[in-house]
Amino acid sequence: MPCSISILPADQIDVSKWKVCIENNKGLMYSGTDYLNQMTDQWCGVVINDYQSVMPLPYRKKWGITYLYTPAFTQQLGLTGNYTENEWNAIFHTISGFAKYGDYFLNHLNKPKLNLGNFTGRNNFIISLSRSYEEIYTGYSTNFKRILKKQTSFSYQIKESVVESIQMHQQLIQPQTKKVTLQDYQHLTALCIQMMQKRKCICRNITDDQNNILSTAILLKDTYRLYNLLNVTTTEGKTLFANHFLMNGIIKEFASSGLTLDLEGSEIPGVKEFYEKMGATNQPYYHWHFNQLPFPISLLKR
Numbered sequence: 001m002p003c004s005i006s007i008l009p010a011d012q013i014d015v016s017k018w019k020v021c022i023e024n025n026k027g028l029m030y031s032g033t034d035y036l037n038q039m040t041d042q043w044c045g046v047v048i049n050d051y052q053s054v055m056p057l058p059y060r061k062k063w064g065i066t067y068l069y070t071p072a073f074t075q076q077l078g079l080t081g082n083y084t085e086n087e088w089n090a091i092f093h094t095i096s097g098f099a100k101y102g103d104y105f106l107n108h109l110n111k112p113k114l115n116l117g118n119f120t121g122r123n124n125f126i127i128s129l130s131r132s133y134e135e136i137y138t139g140y141s142t143n144f145k146r147i148l149k150k151q152t153s154f155s156y157q158i159k160e161s162v163v164e165s166i167q168m169h170q171q172l173i174q175p176q177t178k179k180v181t182l183q184d185y186q187h188l189t190a191l192c193i194q195m196m197q198k199r200k201c202i203c204r205n206i207t208d209d210q211n212n213i214l215s216t217a218i219l220l221k222d223t224y225r226l227y228n229l230l231n232v233t234t235t236e237g238k239t240l241f242a243n244h245f246l247m248n249g250i251i252k253e254f255a256s257s258g259l260t261l262d263l264e265g266s267e268i269p270g271v272k273e274f275y276e277k278m279g280a281t282n283q284p285y286y287h288w289h290f291n292q293l294p295f296p297i298s299l300l301k302r
Contacts, residue, residue, distance in 0.1 A: 003048055003049055003052075003084075003087050003090070004048065004049050005046065005047075005048055005087070005090055005091060005094050006046070006047045007044050007045070007046055007047075007057070007094065007095075007098050008044055008045050008047055009044050010033075010036070010037070010042065010043050010044060010045065013033070013045050013047070014051065015033050017050070017051035018033055018045065018047075018051060018054055019032065019033065020051070021051045021052070021053065021054050021080060021081050022054065022080055023223065025080050025081050025082070026224050027054075027080035027081075027107075028076055028077075028080075028107055028225070029220055029222050029225065029227055030056075030074050030075060030076055030077055031054070031055075031056050031077055031078075031080055031107075032222075034191075034194065034195070034198075035074075035191065036056050036058070038187055038190055038191040038194065039071040039072070039073065039074060039187050039188070039191060040056075040058040040071045041058070041059075041060055041071075042058070042059060042060070043056050043057060043058045043059065044056075044057050044059065044098075045057065046079070046091055046094065046095065048081065048083060048087060048091075051081075052081050052082055052083070053079055053080060053081025053082060053083045053087070054079075054080055054081055055077070055078060055079040055080070055091065056077050057095065057098070057099070057104075058070065058071050058074075058077075059098075059099060065100055065101070065293065066098060066099045066100065067099050067100065067101035067102060068095075068099045068101070068102030068103065068104045069102075069103060069104075070103055070104060070105055071184075071187075072179070072180045072181070072184035072187075072188070073180075073184070073188055073229060073230070074105070075105060075124065075264050075265070075285075076105050076106065076107040076108065076124070076285050077104065077105055077106070077107065078105065078106035078107035078109070078110040078285075079091060079106070079107075079110055080107065080109070088110075088112075089113070092112075096290065096292060100291075100292045100293050101290065101291050101292065101293050102288065102289065102290050103287070103288075103289055104287075104288045104289075105122070105285060105286070105287055105288070106119075106285055106286045106287075106288055107285055108124065108283045108284065108285040110285070110286065112286055112288065118288070118289045118290060119286045119287065119288055119289075120286065120287045120289070121284050121285075121286060121287075122265075122267060122284060122285055122286065122287055123265060123266060123267055123272060123282055123284060124262070124263070124264065124265060124282065124283050124284060124285055125263040125265070125266075125272070125275035125276070125278075125280035125281065125282055125283070126260050126261060126262050126263065126280060126281055126283050127251065127260070127261040127263070127278060127279065127280050127281070128260055128261075128281075129226070129251070129254050129255055129256070129257050129258065129259045129260060129261055130256070130257075130258050130259075131255065131256070132255055132256050133251065133252045133255035133256070136251055136255055136279065138279075139278070139279025140277065140278060140279055141276075141277040141278075141279075143277060144244060144277040144278060147241045147244045148244060148245065148248055150241070152240065152245065153208065153209045154206050154207070154208065154214070154240075154242065154245050155206070155207045155208075155209075155211075156204070156205075156206060156245065156246070156249035157204065157205040157206070157207055158202075158204060158253075159203060159204070159205050160196060160202075160203050161203055161205065161213075161216075162189070162192040162193065162196060162201065162203050162218055163189060163193075164213070164216075165203055165205070165213075165216040165217075165218050165230065165232070166185060166188055166189050166192070166218070166230065168213060168216060168232055168234075169185075169216075169230050169232045170182075170185050172232050172234070173232055188230070192218060192220075192229075195220055199221075200220055200221045200222065201218065201219070201220055201221070202218070202219050202221060202226075203216065203217070203218050203219075204216070204217050204219070204246060204249065204250055204253075205217075205246070206237065206242040206243075206245050206246045206249070208236075213234070213237075214233065214234055214236060214237030214240060214242035215231075215232070215233040215234070215237045215242035215243045215245070215246040216230075216231070216232060216233075216246070217230065217231040217246055217247075217250065218230040218231075219250070221259070224259065224260060225259060225260045225261075225262045226250075226254060226259050226260070226261050226262065227262045227264060228261070228262060228263045228264045229264065231243070231246075233246075243274075247278060251278075263275050263278075263280055
């Protein structure tokens with residue numbers, strides 16, 4: 001029986017059915033309607049049959065041409081639910097009729113046929129928090145353990161200071177990532193405040209003896225994962241290995257919770273090495289790039 005594939009504007013989506021599909025199929029937080037409504041300029045959703053599978057499509061328009069883009073602070077989107085290989089291939093065809101250009105990230109469960117487009121593998125490291133802290137600790141590298149044994153005057157703080165943490169990230173990181181705008185940070189702040197009200201956002205800090213933040217992390221939480229959405233360390237904190245103590249504190253706090261700590265990356269060699277020293281496992285996903293723009297506009301976007 002042929003499947004029904006629809007692309008619906010966000011305001012026409014049945015939110016309850018969309019949420020059930022994401023939840024029942026262990027979909028990622030980025031595909032949730034709360035996240036999409038806060039973090040995207042506008043989005044629509046691919047829906048297979050009666051929400052058997054769903055796929056968010058953040059999009060913009062320029063010169064009357066629709067294109068897919070990846071919102072700031074968003075790692076993986078893609079298709080969530082039950083689908084066949086033929087349905088998966090049909091979705092690619094449907095999307096190509098909707099948007100002529102796209103930079104889009106699938107999720108780790110999506111296994112695209114590499115001959116259907118330009119796909120690039122990306123790293124994403126995770127740590128299972130189903131184990132006890134002692135079990136997780138044994139997976140740390142010798143160097144990571146040695147750093148944790150250092151005598152420090154640090155304090156691990158359970159402090160809901162998301163605005164302060166976001167401002168710190170903006171001050172230290174935004175100059176290096178010009179694609180992240182002031183509006184993106186405003187959207188992120190609104191998202192975190194909303195999620196905190198739903199008890200789905202946590203903030204953890206390492207502070208010195210004068211209560212100055214040396215390293216901070218904002219994590220979003222759903223039924224299955226803790227997402228390391230934002231993590232930043234000051235120059236002084238880096239010299240004191242403050243982020244080692246912060247990540248270890250988060251792992252110790254949530255060990256045996258049954259969650260997965262999603263570290264969100266990374267392609268950066270130093271960050272990748274840091275996660276590997278924590279005993280994290282790589283759970284890769286794909287970046288999908290396509291360009292069907294008419295000539296000569298296609299030459300402007302590669």
